[in-house]
Every structure is written in C-alpha cells, then in structure tokens.
Amino acid sequence: MGLAKRIIPCLDVDKGRVVKGVKFVDIRDAGDPVEVARRYDEQGADEVTFLDITASSDDRDTMVHVVEEMAAEVFIPLTVGGGIRTQEDIRRMLNAGADKVAINTAAVFNPEFVREASAHFGSQCIVVAIDAKQVQDGEHPRWEIYTHGGRKPTGLDAVAWARKMAEYGAGELLLTSMDRDGTRDGFDIPLTCTICDAVGIPVIASGGVGNLEHLAEGILDGHADAVLAASIFHFGEFTVAQAKQHMAGRGIEVRLA
Amino acid sequence: MSTVAVIDYGMGNLRSVCKAIEHVDASVRVALTADPETVRGADRVVFPGQGAIGGCIAALDAHGMREVLLEVMRSKPFLGICLGLQALYEFSEEGNGTPGLGILPGQVRLFPRAQMRDPETGLALKVPHMGWNGVQQVTGHPLWEGIPQQTRFYFVHSYYADTADSAYIAGETAYGVRFTSAAAHENIFAVQFHPEKSQHHGLRLLHNFINWDGES
Numbered sequence: 001m002g003l004a005k006r007i008i009p010c011l012d013v014d015k016g017r018v019v020k021g022v023k024f025v026d027i028r029d030a031g032d033p034v035e036v037a038r039r040y041d042e043q044g045a046d047e048v049t050f051l052d053i054t055a056s057s058d059d060r061d062t063m064v065h066v067v068e069e070m071a072a073e074v075f076i077p078l079t080v081g082g083g084i085r086t087q088e089d090i091r092r093m094l095n096a097g098a099d100k101v102a103i104n105t106a107a108v109f110n111p112e113f114v115r116e117a118s119a120h121f122g123s124q125c126i127v128v129a130i131d132a133k134q135v136q137d138g139e140h141p142r143w144e145i146y147t148h149g150g151r152k153p154t155g156l157d158a159v160a161w162a163r164k165m166a167e168y169g170a171g172e173l174l175l176t177s178m179d180r181d182g183t184r185d186g187f188d189i190p191l192t193c194t195i196c197d198a199v200g201i202p203v204i205a206s207g208g209v210g211n212l213e214h215l216a217e218g219i220l221d222g223h224a225d226a227v228l229a230a231s232i233f234h235f236g237e238f239t240v241a242q243a244k245q246h247m248a249g250r251g252i253e254v255r256l257a
Numbered sequence: 258m259s260t261v262a263v264i265d266y267g268m269g270n271l272r273s274v275c276k277a278i279e280h281v282d283a284s285v286r287v288a289l290t291a292d293p294e295t296v297r298g299a300d301r302v303v304f305p306g307q308g309a310i311g312g313c314i315a316a317l318d319a320h321g322m323r324e325v326l327l328e329v330m331r332s333k334p335f336l337g338i339c340l341g342l343q344a345l346y347e348f349s350e351e352g353n354g355t356p357g358l359g360i361l362p363g364q365v366r367l368f369p370r371a372q373m374r375d376p377e378t379g380l381a382l383k384v385p386h387m388g389w390n391g392v393q394q395v396t397g398h399p400l401w402e403g404i405p406q407q408t409r410f411y412f413v414h415s416y417y418a419d420t421a422d423s424a425y426i427a428g429e430t431a432y433g434v435r436f437t438s439a440a441a442h443e444n445i446f447a448v449q450f451h452p453e454k455s456q457h458h459g460l461r462l463l464h465n466f467i468n469w470d471g472e473s
Contacts, residue, residue: 001431002432003412004409041456075277075280076411076454097276199379200370223329225383245470
C-alpha cells in the first residue's frame with residue numbers, strides 16, 4: 001500500500017454561501033458550504049477546498065465563521081483560498097480551523113510573502129495557487145502566469161514560477177489551466193505533466209474536468225498527486241465515490257471507504 | 258467529568274484537535290492551554306506540536322512546560338500528534354539538527370527525496386508526504402481497538418521518525434522508506450498522522466484515547 005491519490009471537491013463561496021447552486025437530492029440547504037462539505041465527506045472526499053470569491057473585505061469575516069463551523073463538524077483537511085494577502089489573513093484562517101491556505105495574487109506581487117508564511121506557519125499549510133495560460137504552441141509549449149481570473153498576464157514563465165514557489169517553501173501547488181477552466185474538456189495534460197515533473201512538492205491539478213476519465217488522466221498522464229473538481233460533483237452528475245471507483249478501475253491507488 | 262489538556266503555545270491551528278475530541282465525547286472538558294498547572298491537573302494530555310521542531314521545543318521551555326511534560330509523560334495517558342511524536346525522540350535533523358525531549362530512542366530524519374521513487378510508476382515521490390497512507394499495526398494496543406489493519410490516515414510531514422528500538426513501535430508506514438507512524442511506550446502513544454483529520458478511523462482513535470487508562 002502506498003500514498004493514495006486524492007480527490008478534492010472545490011466550492012466557490014460568496015459571502016458565506018455556495019455559488020453556482022449545488023444540486024444534490026435530499027440536501028436541506030444546497031447553499032450552505034458546511035452542509036455541502038459534509039456531503040462530500042460522506043462520499044469519501046479526501047479533502048475539501050473553499051474558494052472565497054467575496055469581493056468586499058468587509059464580508060470576509062463570514063468566511064471565518066464558515067471555516068469554524070466546518071472544523072467543528074467535518075474531520076477531513078480543509079484548504080481555504082481567495083483573498084489571502086497577509087500573515088494575519090493566514091493566522092485567522094488557521095485559527096478558525098483551516099489546515100491549509102491557498103495564496104495566489106499576493107504571491108505574484110510579493111514572492112517573499114510565501115517565504116515568510118512558510119517559515120512562520122510551516123510549509124505544510126502553505127499552498128500556492130498558480131493560474132497558467134498557454135502562450136506558445138508547438139514542440140516547445142510555454143505557459144505564463146495570469147492573475148485576475150486569467151485576464152492579466154504577468155510575464156512570468158509557469159515552470160520557472162512553480163520551481164521558485166517550491167524553493168520559497170510552498171508545501172503544495174494548486175495548478176489551474178486558465179485555458180481549460182470551465183470548459184469540461186479535461187485537464188491541460190502537457191501543462192500539468194510539465195509542472196508536476198518540474199517540482200518536488202505535491203501538485204493538485206485543476207481546471208477542465210468534465211467526466212471521470214479526466215480525473216484519471218490528470219493522475220496517469222498529468223502525474224498529478226491530487227485532482228480538484230467542482231461542477232461534476234456539484235450538479236450531482238457523479239459522486240466522489242463513483243470517481244474513486246473509476247480511478248481504482250484504472251489502476252490508481254485511492255482511499256476507498 | 259474528565260479533562261483533556263491540549264498543549265498550545267499559540268503557533269497555529271489546534272481548533273480541529275479540540276473539536277474532534279469534543280465530537281467523540283461531549284462529556285469531556287477540553288482545555289487548550291500553555292499553563293503547567295492546568296496540564297498537571299488534567300486527566301489526559303494531548304501534545305499536537307506546531308510549527309518547526311526548534312521553535313516547538315523553545316516555546317515549551319519559554320512556557321516552563323518541559324518539566325511538566327516529562328512528568329505527565331510518566332503518569333497520565335499521553336497522546337502526541339505529528340510534531341508531538343517527533344519531539345519525543347532524541348534528535349531531529351530539522352533546523353540543522355535539534356535535540357528532542359529524548360523520551361523515545363531514535364532520530365527524526367528528512368525524507369531522502371532524491372532516492373525516493375514510486376515502485377509502480379518510477380516517478381519521484383513528493384515531499385512533504387501529504388495525503389492518506391496506510392498504517393501497519395505492528396503491536397496490539399488499546400488505541401487500535403476497532404481500527405482495521407492498514408487503515409489509511411491523513412499525513413502531512415517532511416521528516417519521519419526512525420525508531421532505534423522496535424519495542425517502541427506501534428505502527429509503520431511506507432513512503433520511500435518504512436517509518437514509525439505510531440509509537441507506544443507505557444502510558445505514551447504518539448502518531449505521525451492527524452487523527453483529527455482522518456475521518457471515522459481518526460475519530461475512533463481519539464475515542465480510544467479518551468477511554469484509555471494508560472495501560473498497554
């Protein structure tokens with residue numbers, strides 16, 4: 001027996017409510033992130049990620065309460081991303097009960113933030129979220145880091161950036177292909193595989209999952225350590241348990257309940 | 258009413274540990290504390306360990322906790338979690354070499370990243386060792402009650418315990434190397450994984466701890 005590959009459902013949360021309504025049968029409140037997370041836990045999710053898309057910082061306290069509630073009821077690891085810009089933001093989320101925080105824009109603007117955060121809180125709780133977009137095709141494809149939901153290029157090469165973040169103490173990378181995000185066409189496998197093979201820390205593949213085979217491809221072809229998906233689970237198309245059965249059938253080691 | 262002291266010195270997330278203990282037994286009073294007298298007065302002690310080992314040991318000393326910790330490790334049911342297992346050994350490679358509390362014989366070593374390959378795919382194994390891995394129970398113990406052999410628990414760590422005397426090993430896990438994922442000695446039980454994040458089986462282990470009299 002070895003380390004299992006992880007399946008991580010991701011919830012977009014706005015002012016404490018799940019965005020893009022979750023369609024489960026027999027759920028009391030599909031907008032309650034804690035109830036949805038509990039459902040994923042029952043299905044066998046290995047971790048849960050909450051992405052806080054709340055625009056106003058005044059409403060951020062709501063997320064802290066959501067995390068507190070989640071930590072009191074659901075006993076699997078929780079990552080919180082979105083709006084993490086200061087050491088104080090990290091401390092608040094960890095004290096509320098998050099196990100890891102995902103840092104995105106703040107890392108691009110100030111890479112030292114990642115170094116300081118991992119030195120202070122430990123690498124194990126610092127995830128760097130990387131949004132990458134392909135900028136060169138052909139035999140030697142290249143990807144660049146984008147911010148603002150894939151709208152603003154930074155000029156940073158994705159592979160060099162991933163290596164730098166690992167060197168600065170990130171414990172894990174959450175890699176999203178901005179070309180694939182929302183398409184349901186599957187992960188950007190060349191991107192995923194290139195980044196996964198370039199760093200010595202675990203990588204979560206994200207962006208583009210439309211069916212269960214895509215999840216398996218992320219592991220088998222993309223060399224990812226974990227796969228993250230949102231819509232295929234939210235709309236009740238597939239359960240996490242079905243995803244695991246499919247992956248196990250493809251010879252991938254997973255945690256089966 | 259029984260009390261559990263969870264040792265805290267303000268370095269991070271211990272809410273989950275407390276909530277998980279309260280979840281398995283609502284009648285237990287959980288005290289998150291850095292006060293030696295509170296620890297001395299508790300029925301059971303949980304030592305989660307936080308941050309890096311150097312800072313952890315330094316914080317124990319700064320709070321005058323080393324002595325009381327050594328005392329309760331001889332007298333009460335004691336559960337170390339993650340760094341709370343690593344700190345029990347004689348020495349750790351972390352932070353250019355850090356002496357530990359020296360309760361358990363052995364060393365804490367950095368995973369030898371360069372030599373670690375997945376036996377099936379040949380791909381390099383990543384460090385930290387992060388995720389759900391199986392634990393081989395190598396001894397019977399009250400804390401394993403109701404937990405199947407090779408149950409997966411949630412791990413996240415870059416250093417591992419290499420126990421010098423197998424009499425102290427309660428569980429082992431393979432990740433590039435075979436390491437001590439659970440150690441036991443008299444009233445001490447310590448785990449590298451996070452029971453508070455390991456769903457049903459993790460909660461079962463905490464339940465077993467709350468009901469353990471410290472005899473193995």
